[in-house]
Amino acid sequence: MSVRPRWLLLSIVLSLVGSAVAGYLTAVAFDDALLVCGIGDCSTVQNSPYAKIGGIPIALLGLGMYLVLLALGIARWRWWQQREFLTSAAAGIALAGTLYSAYLTYLELFVIHAICQWCVTSAILVTALLLVEGWGLSRILRGDAHRATGASPGARSRRQQPAP
């Protein structure tokens, strides 16, 4: 197996953590048995009318996004030769997620006046994913990803193996 760049591993780890966070938020969104409402921790954000789009909790959409990013990460790990298209898609999804998270954070701060810690965690994670994917994409497009990481030479050597 050829060496994969470290940023790809980081992207997979971030997507995994993001999936866990969004999974937790989704479980909370579907749990109507909430029985305590403490100061600064009241599911205020999750119970706001902004927390759903057409009856679908935003947390569930977030979970879907992280799972797609995770799938893209694993796909690149397996099929590195498809990296250009897959990284471009991952960066696009992470950008959409970051923009939407920025809007949600704005709502939390200036409209709902409440902060949901796990929502902020998710916003930070998706921003980190955007940075990682953006950086990875720039390396791939500049074509120096393989030189620095040795990923492509690995792939090349595999191709060369049958020759002798």
Next chain:
Amino acid sequence: MSTSRELPPKAGMRTEKERLSRRAQRKLEAERRARQRRLLFIIVPVVLAVIAAGIGIWLSQRSAEQVAAVQMPDVSKYTSVPHDGRILGDPNAPVHVIEWGDYQCPACRSFEQRFFPTILEQYIATGKVRWEFRDFAFIGPESTRAAEAAYCALDQGKFWEFHAALYANQTGENVGSFSDRRLEEIARVVGLDVDAFRSCLRDGTHKDDVQQMVREAQSLGVRATPSFSVNGSAPFTISSLADLTSRIEEALP
């Protein structure tokens, strides 16, 4: 000889030059195509991402603006038992339970709609418990306004009806569920004298009462809602209905 000797190198040089320039052209062409390709891999996802996020934001705004019409819940469960002001049940019941709540709190609404009917049926209607509701308005300005409005309803003898209607019309927090205009609409469906209610709310008749009630709750140690106290116990929160009923059972003679 000399010409023939000179010519081939000349022709060779020319073809070499041509080949070089052709190679350079091809190289340039390839570079141009690579640039375009690179641009495609950046511009397409950026454009799609901006469009997707824009649609998401637009849908969110639209769904938030659709604040549900004010509804009147069934309040017969409250009016069928003795009630006086903030107290529900037999005034001589052996167990006195205080509930602290915030009308914007989703947990309070959840408690009210899922568990309170059981408490009402098993303990309040049977004369075992006297239930008192107190305000711990802490989530935001609309919490305080809703609590003041409930006080205004209390003045008109319809505290519990208004109390139930507030929870039934909770649409989210600090998003206009309990704006003054919506509180008036709730007063109307509850059947209050709306003019009296409006002036009571506008003049802040019960502003100090609510503030004092919240301060008192704080000094008793209330930090979250709903909190309960059974026969003067320290306030506690629950994670299931049994947490509350067991305390009530213990307090029963």
